[in-house]
Amino acid sequence: MADMSQSSAVEAATSAPTGPPALEVRGVTVRYGGSDRPWRHAAGVLALDDVSLTVPRHASLGIVGTTGSGKSTLAKAVMGMVRPTAGTVLVDGRDVHARAAADAALVRRRQLVLQDPHSSLDPRMRIGDIIAEPLRAGARVSRDRRRERVAELLELVGLPPGKASMYPHQFSGGQLQRVAVARALAPEPSLIVLDEPTSALDVSVRAQVLNLLRRLQDAVRVSYVVISHDLLTASYLAERIAVFHEGRVVEIGTPEEVYTAPVHPYTAELLACVPTADGRFVQAPRPGPPVHAIPAAPFVCAFAPDCPDHPSTAPSDDPGGLRLRPSGRQVACFAAGGPE
Numbered sequence: 298m299a300d301m302s303q304s305s306a307v308e309a310a311t312s313a314p315t316g317p318p319a320l321e322v323r324g325v326t327v328r329y330g331g332s333d334r335p336w337r338h339a340a341g342v343l344a345l346d347d348v349s350l351t352v353p354r355h356a357s358l359g360i361v362g363t364t365g366s367g368k369s370t371l372a373k374a375v376m377g378m379v380r381p382t383a384g385t386v387l388v389d390g391r392d393v394h395a396r397a398a399a400d401a402a403l404v405r406r407r408q409l410v411l412q413d414p415h416s417s418l419d420p421r422m423r424i425g426d427i428i429a430e431p432l433r434a435g436a437r438v439s440r441d442r443r444r445e446r447v448a449e450l451l452e453l454v455g456l457p458p459g460k461a462s463m464y465p466h467q468f469s470g471g472q473l474q475r476v477a478v479a480r481a482l483a484p485e486p487s488l489i490v491l492d493e494p495t496s497a498l499d500v501s502v503r504a505q506v507l508n509l510l511r512r513l514q515d516a517v518r519v520s521y522v523v524i525s526h527d528l529l530t531a532s533y534l535a536e537r538i539a540v541f542h543e544g545r546v547v548e549i550g551t552p553e554e555v556y557t558a559p560v561h562p563y564t565a566e567l568l569a570c571v572p573t574a575d576g577r578f579v580q581a582p583r584p585g586p587p588v589h590a591i592p593a594a595p596f597v598c599a600f601a602p603d604c605p606d607h608p609s610t611a612p613s614d615d616p617g618g619l620r621l622r623p624s625g626r627q628v629a630c631f632a633a634g635g636p637e
């Protein structure tokens with residue numbers, strides 16, 4: 298695993314299919330509210346500091362870090378909602394901030410799923426229209442084809458196609474997040490940014506949505522950038538985890554590496570915040586000053602005591618339980634091999 302404290306260059310996975318990566322972030326700096334006029338002494342807020350990341354096609358990168366570390370700013374820069382002070386963001390090899398990037402085809406290549414579907418989806422629109430909206434942007438898709446596509450997408454996310462005529466308030470939070478995912482998939486993007494995709498959901502449906510996202514990634518071969526405060530969520534969906542701290546990538550590794558051998562002291566601090574099923578936090582050992590002397594953080598199953606493999610909330614050193622999957626009865630560890 299790489300300690301990224303000197304350089305922020307990150308490769309999310311190595312076995313990339315041919316073609317440009319789904320996402321390349323090259324030396325991106327974002328400063329909010331600063332001024333380049335010397336008589337104004339506003340330095341602004343340095344939200345991203347020379348960040349470079351690559352997410353190959355069909356790969357997933359998790360971005361974790363505490364509040365204010367720059368995760369959402371990265372999402373906004375990727376979506377073209379924030380213009381970097383320096384650096385470039387390429388989706389499918391095309392600069393999203395170039396003038397021509399406003400073209401609808403590129404807009405369709407990247408989609409965003411936000412944390413709270415109740416506020417991100419228009420309550421006045423029918424579900425079918427919400428899902429079909431990205432199909433309208435710059436593409437000539439007939440009304441019949443849109444209707445067909447909406448039915449396919451609802452089915453894909455596990456909702457009955459008949460629900461297309463309903464409104465958001467008639468759905469639960471978990472169902473609505475499925476709608477948000479269907480909407481994101483509608484234009485067949487190469488990249489979906491999932492910004493805290495389950496944190497606004499009831500604990501009982503989080504695993505269902507996570508499982509859906511993972512199943513969909515295999516089914517439609519899309520790349521994910523998964524932004525989360527929570528290492529477990531990111532670990533479930535991503536092959537690599539990048540740890541953000543004060544606008545920089547300080548560490549990158551597989552979930553197992555990040556959990557079992559954190560290189561950066563800040564990562565070890567994050568591990569201390571992995572919650573147990575009953576909402577308590579189990580403290581990992583605090584890192585000492587020499588970075589390479591950090592002890593491996595103890596593994597804690599987030600779904601103990603309901604997990605058949607890890608019923609105790611006490612830390613164990615079993616890395617197999619890192620990945621989670623719902624069993625028929627309750628949420629259980631991936632290691633348990635329960636049915637999806």
Ligand SMILES: Nc1ncnc2c1ncn2[C@@H]1O[C@H](COP(=O)(O)OP(=O)(O)OP(=O)(O)O)[C@@H](O)[C@H]1O
Nearest residue numbers: 329330342344362363364365366367368369370371
């Ligand atoms: N529009 C803005 N104007 C000024 N400063 C901002 C703006 N948006 C974010 N910031 C600042 O930039 C830094 C990074 O914020 P950002 O929202 O990217 O962090 P984050 O890791 O996503 O945090 P959280 O997990 O709380 O969403 C913070 O210091 C934040 O206060």
